[in-house]
Amino acid sequence: MVEPSYVPVLPTTRAAQAAFRHLDVRARRRIAPLWTVIPRIGPERVRGTRPAPDPDTDPAELRRWLVPRMNSLTEVMADAAGWIDAAHVEALLEGSATALWHLATKSRLRLVTGPERDPQQQRYIADLAFLSGRGLGIRVLLDGPPDEAEATELRSLVERLGQPPDQLDLILDVGLVVDPLASGETALIALDLLAPLIPWRTVVLAAGAFPRTFEDHHTQPFRVLARHDWQLYRSVCAARPGLPRRVTYGDYSVEHASSANIAPAQHRGPGWGLLRYTTPESFLLARAPTRGRDHVVRARATARRIVEGGAFRGDGGTGPSAGERWLHSCAYGDGPRGSGNAETWIQAGHNQHMHFAMSQLGATG
Template identity: 55%
Template sequence: MVEPIYVPVLPTTSSACSAFRDLDPWIGRRIAPLWTVVPRVGPQRVRGVCPPDDPETSEKALQEWLTKRVDGVVRAMGGRGGWLDATHVERVERGAATSLWRVATRSGLRLVTGPERDPRHQRHIADLALAGQRGLGIRVLLDQAPDEARAAELDDMVRRLCLVGSQTDLLLDLGPVTDPQEAQKTALTALDLLGTLFPWRRVVLTSGAFPLTWGGRDAWPVRLTPRLDWSLHQAVAAARPLYPRRVVYGDYSVEHALRANTADTGRSSRVLVRYTTPDDFATAWAPLDGVARAERARRGRATVRSVVDAAFFRGGGDHGDSEAERWMYRCAHGEGPQGSGNAHGRVWAGHVQHLTFVVNQLTGRR
């Protein structure tokens, strides 16, 4: 087994599952995703906060929906390792029970809990992890630098659940990064205070910098947003060159860090093209509200073409680092609705290109 070098936090959407499944095998073996089950219904969840009244009220509907979601993730993983976080659905225990049991005992994935969660649900996830005999992940949400109280909270949870450090992964999650200096301070404090608390099996540091807002009534050409998640990784490595263990890099791929807190409607009224460069996220956007099919295809191709024609684009024709570049090139230079892509395909391409690029970046191939 190849030890993973990269942990992307991915939502359990069909586009993300398809993207991971379609990666080059050499790339896929070096990735261990942290899948977050998106809510089935209701408004956007607040990060780290349990709603007082759970929007999910139907055990039967959740069971049917979650079975399909988990089946898609398990098929995409093909027996490889990673994590699955069911924080948005685990409170409906009967509705989630069958799917979580399957994840724990019949896949290569490990379940996830966190210090801020209900102790009863922590215990449930820990018991499932024990049954699966692969350990579990502890996801610590870090919206600010942790203090001794946060360390004590984590220590108490580990001891109360009788977890073994060597079978437990510490997943340090900074969420959206907007201030590089504050993010670095938070990351270093977390590594020094929490990363050394137990002999963890792995320590993962993940954050997200993909932009949240775009749009308006008008299309825009390519915009560049700095990859602050990647620069944070470099800054932390430079600040702690003698850290006693390897810290695995993580990000949110080409999704905003709060994407998995929102139910997946499957609908889109825009074209959004995503592309990752060494230092930036490139995005291009066009509205589709009230647009006929032929015009939707034209706008879709034109938006993809604005990225393909940019100097940073790698590949053309049958060349490119990944199938995503090859698809984008064909889309940009084709005609008509056939092959012009849709929302699913464009998100798929963004994930495939990003995941491939990051692995190549981490291994020195890019």
């Protein structure tokens, strides 16, 4: 694939897939998502660890659940490229093997492994990647500054997998940025220590800044929060202008960095959701009800507040992204049809964010 300009880290949910499907052709050509397969059942997974015991023990049910979802993702991606990380489901090989084979042979997605994973699973994913002919992504979780031991572990993994460097992508995943200064230092150490190990085909620096919770949403339904992920990337590029190769920007779009670690809800959600809008430096978050007698009127009023704000780019309903056009239509529509729900609002937010991030990267070179 052409080296991407932007890597959104997305969960394999309906909302995220629909958001990507509705990107315009020009954006799709330069965006390469890193999809993370969400768990089928069980509690939230802890980043970088496997639950013990694994709650998903039924291979037939996993296969029945996973195969159609991965086939759907393959259709959504069509001729677009990206990565797919199956860490949450790959351990139960009897249940995941068919879907992983389809991904390797019928899609343009590159499979992903990581240093912290079981060696047998690393080997299996690497073998599938070799058969695909598209290479392999190695996702390194940066929950703290890496050291020489971790560099040695990564080098050992590369040697053990036996893939040529021009078939390997390094994905440095900072996760949620809580302290921008500390995360920036971690990213710089990782780039200095891990990026020079081999001539990687692609080096991605990914981070997330979207909040997990919306505190005080009853008294403050509208919030503006800094895009620390974007600020982190710019600060790293400014601190290392002489890097031998370009570092590709990645973020978690408009969902929190743990969203792909959570199985689909088995119960009714809260009676509210979030409309989201991305600006050059911030996320606009607006709480709106999803139930109640006047929830449609209130949801449209919430959308109208975003649309009529100074940061909105979709004047007259002809905005640059499908997400902005949907927001405008919601804001000035009438009746329940077209007012959306929590899932629709996530979809519109993802679409607008990906389109905006792509154009922002183009503007900054």
